[in-house]
Amino acid sequence: MKLIIINGPNLNLLGKREPEIYGSETFEDFFRTLQLKFETIELSYFQSNIEGEIIDKLHEVGFSYDGIILNAAAYTHTSVGIGDAVKGIETPVVELHISNIHAREEFRHQSFIAPVAKGVLFGFGLKGYELAIQSFL
Ligand code: DQA
Numbered sequence: 528m529k530l531i532i533i534n535g536p537n538l539n540l541l542g543k544r545e546p547e548i549y550g551s552e553t554f555e556d557f558f559r560t561l562q563l564k565f566e567t568i569e570l571s572y573f574q575s576n577i578e579g580e581i582i583d584k585l586h587e588v589g590f591s592y593d594g595i596i597l598n599a600a601a602y603t604h605t606s607v608g609i610g611d612a613v614k615g616i617e618t619p620v621v622e623l624h625i626s627n628i629h630a631r632e633e634f635r636h637q638s639f640i641a642p643v644a645k646g647v648l649f650g651f652g653l654k655g656y657e658l659a660i661q662s663f664l
Pocket residue numbers: 536537538598599600601602603623624625626627628635
């Protein structure tokens with residue numbers, strides 16, 4: 528089982544960024560605990576602040592991996608291109624958000640990914656990534 532977590536813009540700042548919303552753990556530390564918890568799974572992680580790099584990564588893994596966990600962050604609400612990429616690949620994508628996007632500003636309620644995703648998880652903090660992995664097992 529080959530899964531990848533793709534995180535979008537500003538998620539490299541997890542741990543420092545708005546900790547009251549996103550928590551105080553860095554993603555690198557959290558990812559290590561995930562790898563230990565799911566050691567039988569080939570789990571990788573990619574983060575980019577650049578829309579085109581996220582699209583390139585979706586193309587690269589989207590015909591061979593078993594699942595993609597995508598937190599496109601702010602691009603979720605703006606990117607027709609990422610939505611089209613998710614639609615164009617074969618690997619199922621779970622859309623994920625750390626925060627409850629529906630309890631926040633109106634502009635965060637819109638997603639270009641949700642209509643073409645296998646499922647959507649939001650509001651469970653970093654634990655959501657664990658739940659997303661379990662959804663593929
Ligand atoms: C986010 C929610 C988005 O609205 C926001 O732009 C992010 C993070 C989340 O994980 O809660 O950067 O995707």
